[in-house]
Amino acid sequence: MxxxxxxxxxxxxxxxxxxxxxxxxxxxHDAGYVPRLVNQANKQIAAxxxxxxxxxxxxxxxxxxxxxxxxxxxxxxxxxxxxxxxEQAGFEQIKYLIGAIKYFIDLEIANSKMQTVPSSILTDKMxxxxxxxxxxxxxxxxxxxxELVRQSTVVMNGxxxxxxxxxxxxxxxTFSNILFNGNNYYLIDFLDSFIESPLxxxxxxxxxTAYLWSTLMYHKPFDKVRLSIISEKIDTAIDEYFTGxxxxxxxxxxxxxxxxxxxxxxxxxxxxVIAYLKRVIAGQLAIINQPKxx
Amino acid sequence: MMTLIVPIAANNSEYAxxxxxxxxxDDEGTMLCVKAITGLPMDEIKDIYYVILREHDERFxxxxxLAMQFRRHRLDNAHVTVLDEPTGxxxxxxxxxxxxxxxxxxxxxxxxxxxxxxxxILPQNGVSIYPLENLPIVDPQHKSYVAVDxxxxxxxxxxxRVVSHFFSAGGYCFEDAxxxxxxxxxxxxxxxxxxxxxxxxxxxxxxxxxPILIDDYQDWAVTHVNQ
Numbered sequence: 001m002x003x004x005x006x007x008x009x010x011x012x013x014x015x016x017x018x019x020x021x022x023x024x025x026x027x028x029h030d031a032g033y034v035p036r037l038v039n040q041a042n043k044q045i046a047a048x049x050x051x052x053x054x055x056x057x058x059x060x061x062x063x064x065x066x067x068x069x070x071x072x073x074x075x076x077x078x079x080x081x082x083x084x085x086x087e088q089a090g091f092e093q094i095k096y097l098i099g100a101i102k103y104f105i106d107l108e109i110a111n112s113k114m115q116t117v118p119s120s121i122l123t124d125k126m127x128x129x130x131x132x133x134x135x136x137x138x139x140x141x142x143x144x145x146x147e148l149v150r151q152s153t154v155v156m157n158g159x160x161x162x163x164x165x166x167x168x169x170x171x172x173x174t175f176s177n178i179l180f181n182g183n184n185y186y187l188i189d190f191l192d193s194f195i196e197s198p199l200x201x202x203x204x205x206x207x208x209t210a211y212l213w214s215t216l217m218y219h220k221p222f223d224k225v226r227l228s229i230i231s232e233k234i235d236t237a238i239d240e241y242f243t244g245x246x247x248x249x250x251x252x253x254x255x256x257x258x259x260x261x262x263x264x265x266x267x268x269x270x271x272x273v274i275a276y277l278k279r280v281i282a283g284q285l286a287i288i289n290q291p292k293x294x
Numbered sequence: 295m296m297t298l299i300v301p302i303a304a305n306n307s308e309y310a311x312x313x314x315x316x317x318x319x320d321d322e323g324t325m326l327c328v329k330a331i332t333g334l335p336m337d338e339i340k341d342i343y344y345v346i347l348r349e350h351d352e353r354f355x356x357x358x359x360l361a362m363q364f365r366r367h368r369l370d371n372a373h374v375t376v377l378d379e380p381t382g383x384x385x386x387x388x389x390x391x392x393x394x395x396x397x398x399x400x401x402x403x404x405x406x407x408x409x410x411x412x413x414x415i416l417p418q419n420g421v422s423i424y425p426l427e428n429l430p431i432v433d434p435q436h437k438s439y440v441a442v443d444x445x446x447x448x449x450x451x452x453x454x455r456v457v458s459h460f461f462s463a464g465g466y467c468f469e470d471a472x473x474x475x476x477x478x479x480x481x482x483x484x485x486x487x488x489x490x491x492x493x494x495x496x497x498x499x500x501x502x503x504x505p506i507l508i509d510d511y512q513d514w515a516v517t518h519v520n521q
Contacts, residue, residue: 088457090441090450091497223453225484225491233498 022076079179112167209235305380316406333411405464422465
């Protein structure tokens with residue numbers, strides 16, 4: 001038996017019932033996407049071999065690949081999404097989640113090496129964003145968006161070479177890619193990242209905790225105030241923890257978070273989402289450009 | 295000793311022409327919002343503040359009516375605080391009452407549309423709770439629910455989601471009025487903001503809340519709905 005469900009990675013997701021067990025089939029029939037999906041599967045397989053506290057990675061049982069398609073068969077996880085989890089989570093469950101996020105990223109850092117990421121990675125990416133925004137029919141005549149891109153280009157040109165841990169990262173560590181099962185958290189939808197750094201995972205998780213990005217995609221009613229209070233709590237805890245520990249976090253978090261939202265903006269279609277992204281990016285530029293106090 | 299605050303300053307559209315329910319009189323001649331506090335241990339309360347709206351006060355002469363009720367029930371320590379504008383939340387009403395009256399220390403907030411009795415309120419953060427199964431009539435979607443652990447510490451409070459068989463019975467104790475105001479200031483831009491959100495934010499910051507087990511709960515809002 002096969003039940004199709006909506007995914008958010010661009011791939012087809014199906015729940016398959018075989019021999020009294022449920023499995024997830026994640027597939028693509030886009031030849032251009034096949035290598036990327038296979039890479040994601042390999043990343044997930046590698047991550048599932050590591051023991052994490054409270055964090056689990058669904059097992060992958062099979063990767064079937066041809067020139068034009070790929071299908072990944074993986075473990076089905078009985079779980080709730082982040083909003084349903086937060087709607088009912090007591091304070092101690094939020095504390096466990098904060099601990100698990102810190103532990104997971106610290107483990108990624110321990111499995112990475114400090115490396116110099118050349119400035120060209122960021123400036124080339126910025127040039128690519130500028131081109132895509134210029135071509136995007138929803139943005140090319142948007143003066144505000146163009147000005148934000150211009151100001152962001154100045155910021156990215158000023159960052160220079162970055163020294164940070166490189167080697168291990170989930171690649172898309174947003175709340176929508178975490179399945180909640182009690183105090184166990186299952187990570188799904190591993191993705192290749194333009195810098196394979198744990199810092200990019202902090203950027204992604206704070207995309208939700210600081211900016212509530214994933215709630216934009218949720219269309220059922222929920223207690224927005226409660227979710228905001230929880231998000232703020234998690235965000236403050238993560239920010240204080242990494243600010244206190246790592247210079248690379250203090251130096252590069254903001255420019256990389258700016259780049260993260262620019263990369264979402266470049267594909268913007270819906271007016272509501274574009275307005276939200278412009279507001280966020282303008283706020284980030286204001287923080288980055290504010291005079292440094294002595 | 296604690297300060298008791300009874301907030302009744304919401305501008306419910308239902309009250310545009312009608313007397314707000316908490317100011318209605320029961321068969322014994324007692325105003326419901328006054329009856330609402332009669333089950334509390336009065337010898338632990340130093341001052342009582344009823345917080346009402348000027349619009350309601352002028353239309354229904356509430357200050358005068360409340361003064362008569364206070365005399366009749368020998369509530370010599372009861373006062374009326376009149377707000378010029380409706381508030382956006384119960385939390386805002388309480389924060390304004392604290393600020394206007396310079397209230398410090400332990401405060402107990404009592405909903406005006408229900409009654410319960412309790413022998414003792416300890417000087418600590420707390421939420422009054424009552425088991426759902428003890429109610430003959432239940433209106434579950436208009437309540438917040440309180441989860442407690444085995445040692446009777448509050449672990450969760452949530453609006454309109456049944457996470458526990460205990461619901462919040464409309465009495466909230468805060469050991470520091472100024473701390474309550476600090477949390478209100480932090481959260482005041484959120485809407486709709488409930489007292490349960492303030493308590494949950496405090497729980498997340500490791501503030502300890504204990505349940506206050508109460509008796510004889512009466513929910514006049516449900517009684518009204520079902521009449």
